[in-house]
Amino acid sequence: MNTVAADAGVISAALPVETGLSITQLGKTYCSARGSTAALQDVTLEIPAGRFVSVVGPSGCGKSTLLRCIAGLEQPTAGEIRLRGKPVTGPSPSMGIVFQRDLLLDWRTILDNVLFTTDCRGQAREAWIERARDLLDVFGLESFHNRYPWELSGGMRQRVAICRALIDEPELLLMDEPFAALDAFTRDDLNLELQKISLQTACTTIFITHNINEAVFLGDQVVVMDRRPGRIALVLDIDLPRPRRLSIRESAEFAAYSRTVRHTFEELGILRSSA
């Protein structure tokens, strides 16, 4: 399997070095009987390989549509998406997805849920079972391998969903508000665990959220989106050392980044600065 790190040094004439995901003038318009709705307009984004990019925006700003287009689950009506130079035309095995709901399969044990992807692709269990166990261990689920999903809490289930997405070392990890349904404590735990695992792997991550602090805490870069039609309002590089502790959220730099994002939303009229 090609690793991103190995490719990083290769100089290609056609492509900028280290290009992971490139999105060019992406647009998506839904047509219905009541007329057409533009969900995304002119979204252009260059994401170097291995980057963790948070996309933050209010509900209905098209951030989920953006993610679904990148995942190949929806066809954009304008522009194009390339993953390491290759156009994305449909679902690809080099991507792992985590949805807001964990979508674990009730009939599979935790270990079998993590192995779902490789099972579906007809790959031998022996090749992946060690990695599945290791992933579960990283997330503190070592004693739950043979349990069924209903026996686990919401946070644990979402951890399993992340393990499932990471099982075959995808180049691109797509996360659509994965922690939105969890309580604040569990969310903090999962933010730390996600940071830990993404520092261990080389995959590029697109993390959709509507939580500004979460976006700044996790991201190497925060993409702020405006709503209707979804456009990029700001791309902000977060220059905070890793691994980040939760206490970094109290630091002045962190507050400055959060404020910048919040100000952008205020200027867009999405957040109000006073009552």
Place this chain on the structure above:
Amino acid sequence: MNTNAMTAWLRDTRLALAACVLGLLAWELAVRALGIPVYLLPAPSAILAALAADPMLFLYHAAYTVQAALTGFAVAVAAGVAMAILIVQSSPVERTLYPFLVTLNSIPKVAIAPLFIVWMGTGLEPKVAIAAMIAVFPIVIDMVHGLRSVDPDMIDLGKSVCGPGRMKILWRIRFPHALPTLFAGMKVSISLALIGAIVGEFVAARRGLGYLILMAQGQFDVVRMFAAIAVLCVAGLALFYLVGYSERLLLPWQTARRKATAQQ
């Protein structure tokens, strides 16, 4: 069944058993006290005596009826699941097959039973056919519902994992997701299969509990009629719990969850 399972079973069913014993006792006393003639309503003791007098006779006929019901049920499950998959996978099939099924279901099966006798004779086949025809409807309805009720995000997950192939998503996600609902349909359907077998025997038969009831009626042997009905009742219960038992065996995740939520 080991001792633990036995005690657990007794604990779960003791109320039902007690109610059953009390009911039989009340029946027995009422018949004796009111002097109800045996040709109208025999006492439970008389029915039990009739059963004990010739158990092999009842077993012989019950075996035939159960065989017809079970075979018809098996045909119904196979055909019902296949039809449900076709209906879910293809909308032209749905538009043609579904109205046909609904029409078929709206015809009282008793009315077409004689036709099956004409086509297939008086052997086991027409009973199996009638049983299958009655039993297939809940299977199709529940299986279609189960296959369709998958979370759309789950299908997206399937697409991203398995690629766009519909067969893989059907087999890996829709089918296992539908199994609990299929079993709900099967529990309804197994009782219907037994009804189908009896209906077939009522029309023309040389063996079976339905046949036995008709013969006893001809001879005005009400005790034997009741005895046959009692056997039929036990057979129906056994078939129902057979489906429940296979569900527990085949869907362990489902049974454990149901138990856990029931205790809350």
